[in-house]
Amino acid sequence: MRYFIFLLLLPLPVIANQGNQTNNSFHKAKKMLEKSVYLADHERKTIYCDADFDEKKQVTFPPGFNTTKYIKRAKKVEWEHVVPAENFGRNFKEWREGDTQCINSKGKSFKGRRCAEKMNQQYRLMQSDMYNLYPAIGAVNAMRSNYNFVMLNDLPASFGSCAMKISSRKVEPPAQSRGMIARSYLYMDQTYALYSMSKQQRQLMHAWNQQFPVTHWECIRGQRINTLQGNINDLLMQSCALAGFR
Template identity: 60%
Template sequence: MKQPLLLLASLSFAFSVYADNHNIDSFSKAKRLLEKQVYYDNKITLYCNAQFDYQKHVMPPAGFNTTKYVKRSKKVEWEHVVPAENFGRTFVEWREGDSACISSKGKAFKGRRCAEKTNKEYRYMQADMFNLYPAIGSVNALRKNYNFTMLPAEQNSFGSCAMKINNRKAEPPVTSRGRIARTYLYMEQNYQHYHMSQSQQKLMNAWDKMYPVDDWECQRAERIAKLQGNKNEIVESRCLISGKI
């Protein structure tokens, strides 16, 4: 019985190694590919369903408003649905820095800049296109690295856009919850540097069941898989069950 078990373990290890992004380690390149080869015919933001164009100009929905980061509300940005800080701080370079992280003025630095400079595994995670979605810049800025949850019924934070942010928590609109959930599940499944809390896992599993995949989510996953060289097995399995692929 030992040999089959060893074989199974080896296959499982091989799958885990190649299930994540090991092709694109540039955040800038990932954004360019998303703009030109994934979202070229579906230029709609994740949270507010706002249209954007090739110059990254956003056309917010009627009734959208914000009192902070007003200039950024005019541009689309690529948001890490699982925030970069939430997995980045598991890297020692992010927390403590590295001997290579010295500025031109001789000052040591750490955080995202250091992790990006010195750790390729971090760069792969940061550039994973399955975790990147277009968002109105001000929404991206105000969401920060806050976890998603269900907030009390109250006025939306952005007028007609049903995105809520309060007390360092965020509640996304119904239309985006399924995609968010399957992104979180993908990131945890494929990267040892990211783990959800028990409460976050419960919420994402619930959203995954409550808000099924649509045609665009399946098409998006297929396009990214061809460019990035790995699949989002979570999304693919839901698309197969639903008959969308």
């Protein structure tokens, strides 16, 4: 009996904290989310505006939603890096400086996301981590860009009835998305050595994690990603257990 108890107290396997080690294709990650995570047995909803979308990624706008920019992109769901790719990508040399093999067809060198994706396996794994990918209305994804999340207080919403606020390269997300955002940021921060939040951002994410508890759907989503990607999101798993979601 003592031996059995000892086994229960052992830490989780190392792979739990290694992040995505199985899929280095962003395209494949998006397809798995579409076909194996966001299924018809649960409502397909975008992270920020709570808009419905179907298996063809066609969006049904919630009443009162509007946008004056990226009109064509608004019609479909895009897969949003909640922690923007640039926020971890700029820590890779290939992103900052390029590489001798990052030459286009005209013989001109390039750097940034294209070069990091071409040359660095670890970058591709981070970019394809499904725990950090959520569906968003294309126009909202475009306007969010790589801006940091903050509280913008009394500013008006940027998309009509959708309470997403974007101003001066800062974003305040709607209340219903803050818990998911926080747990994505904390997961990336705890999992990948090449990503680190600022002290201010970390404090905000810890606060949102406490203020906005995990939902049943968030736990189902995490279980499906765990099965597909092969690594455990420790923070999410613990939050689901505390909330009684199995």
